Each structure stands twice: as structure tokens, then as C-alpha cells.
Amino acid sequence: MASETPQEQAPTAASGPTPAIIVHHLNDSRSQRILWLLEELEVPYEIKFYQRGSDLLAPKELLEVSPLGKAPVITDTDGNVNLAESGAIITYIIKKYGHGKALPSQSGELDDLYFTHYCEGSLMPLVVNKFIFSIIPERAPWFLRFFLRGIFGNLTSMLVDPQLKKHLDVIEAHLGKSGDWFAGGDEPTSADFMMSFALEALSARAPANVGPKTLEWVKRVHERPAYKRGLEKGGKYAYL
Numbered sequence: 001m002a003s004e005t006p007q008e009q010a011p012t013a014a015s016g017p018t019p020a021i022i023v024h025h026l027n028d029s030r031s032q033r034i035l036w037l038l039e040e041l042e043v044p045y046e047i048k049f050y051q052r053g054s055d056l057l058a059p060k061e062l063l064e065v066s067p068l069g070k071a072p073v074i075t076d077t078d079g080n081v082n083l084a085e086s087g088a089i090i091t092y093i094i095k096k097y098g099h100g101k102a103l104p105s106q107s108g109e110l111d112d113l114y115f116t117h118y119c120e121g122s123l124m125p126l127v128v129n130k131f132i133f134s135i136i137p138e139r140a141p142w143f144l145r146f147f148l149r150g151i152f153g154n155l156t157s158m159l160v161d162p163q164l165k166k167h168l169d170v171i172e173a174h175l176g177k178s179g180d181w182f183a184g185g186d187e188p189t190s191a192d193f194m195m196s197f198a199l200e201a202l203s204a205r206a207p208a209n210v211g212p213k214t215l216e217w218v219k220r221v222h223e224r225p226a227y228k229r230g231l232e233k234g235g236k237y238a239y240l
């Protein structure tokens with residue numbers, strides 16, 4: 001959700017010129033995508049850190065910058081904008097601050113568009129369900145765990161895993177054709193920044209159906225100097 005009144009000018013990470021952009025960064029979250037993007041584009045930024053609670057939810061302070069209280073959110077002090085939703089943020093930053101970087105070639109435009117939207121629209125709901133279904137039994141009172149493991153295990157294997165396998169096969173086949181990046185070419189584009197969180201999480205926590213090309217792609221992302229800088233500034237990250 002976008003608004004035009006930033007709540008807070010936060011202190012923190014970057015050096016150099018005074019950054020216009022503040023990244024509201026939740027640990028182990030999709031906001032890692034934004035740090036990677038900003039490092040690739042060499043756009044100065046500051047980070048305001050938020051820590052998940054023991055319930056894994058974001059702290060209520062995030063509600064001060066975005067009504068849904070989810071990460072990522074950016075504040076762009078040049079324009080007094082608060083913007084949530086990683087796809088929107090990535091498109092906004094590339095357009096306003098990219099100076100022509102991170103754009104696909106003409107032949108990659110459709111793939112870039114597709115995977116930029118596919119990630120949150122179709123893939124992430126499955127990833128989130130898989131992780132939530134595995135967490136629920138472990139957080140239940142001990143005497144319910146055995147039964148809940150059975151129920152949620154069945155739900156996962158009947159409803160989530162077959163779908164997820166289909167998606168991972170499509171992704172693997174796509175990377176087999178596109179080469180290093182989702183939209184082809186020599187440099188990551190919007191599609192790659194979006195896909196990073198989903199494929200990192202699956203490779204780290206549920207690698208069973210993640211194909212070799214997809215694992216290579218995740219490795220390629222992690223080897224980027226810009227990715228490493230974002231990681232260093234963002235702090236501990238669970239999905240490496």
C-alpha cells in the first residue's frame with residue numbers, strides 16, 4: 001500500500017551521499033530482495049530494522065509505515081512516499097533509480113513481466129502454505145502434535161506438494177532455456193529479484209523437487225558481490 005506521509009526518517013547502514021530511500025527490513029523476509037536490488041543498482045539507502053516476534057510475525061512498529069504491517073516497505077524521502085509490496089517496490093526503484101540497469105532486453109521483456117508477477121501471485125502462496133503447515137503442529141500443545149502432524153502432513157502431501165512440484169518443473173524448464181537469468185541476458189532483472197526469496201526458501205528448507213538449474217541459479221545469486229553486500233548490511237538471514 002502506498003501513502004504520501006513517511007512516518008519516520010530512520011538511521012542506519014549505508015555510507016556516501018544522504019540516501020533518499022529507507023528500507024524497512026524485517027529479518028528473514030522478502031525485504032532481502034530489496035537490499036539485493038539496491039546494491040545491484042548502487043543506490044544509497046538506509047535500513048530500519050524490525051525483528052519478528054516469537055510468533056514469527058512482524059512487530060507492530062511496521063504498522064506505522066504501512067497499514068498491513070508487512071515487509072518490505074520503503075520510504076522514499078524524495079517524494080514523501082511509503083510503498084509496500086515487493087513487486088511494486090522493485091518496479092518503482094528500477095524505474096526511478098535504475099538509470100537503465102536491471103532492465104531486460106526486448107526479447108526478455110515478457111519473461112520479466114511474467115515472473116515478476118508470477119512469484120507473489122502463484123508461487124509464494126504455495127511456499128507459505130508449505131511452511132505454515134509444517135510450523136502449526138510444532139507450535140501446538142504437545143498432546144496435539146502427533147495428530148496435527150498427521151493432518152497437516154496429509155494436507156501438504158495431497159494439496160501442496162504436487163502443485164509445488166509442477167511449479168518447480170516449469171521453473172527448471174524455463175531456466176534451462178533462458179540461461180543465467182529469468183529474462184535471459186547477462187544481468188538479473190526484476191524477475192530475478194522477485195524469484196530470489198521464493199527459490200532461496202525452497203532450496204534451503206524443501207529442496208526435494210528443486211531442479212539442478214534452479215539450484216545453480218540460487219548459487220549464482222548468492223555469488224553476486226551485490227547480493228553479499230546486501231546480506232552483510234541486512235544481518236542474519238535464514239534462507240542461505
Ligand SMILES: N[C@@H](CCC(=O)N[C@@H](CS)C(=O)NCC(=O)O)C(=O)O
Pocket residue numbers: 026028029030031056057058059069070071072084085086087120
Ligand atoms: N506480497 C507481499 C508479502 C508481504 C509479506 O507477507 N511479508 C512477510 C515477510 S516475508 C511479513 O511481513 N510477515 C510478517 C507478518 O505477516 O507479520 C510482498 O511481496 O511484499
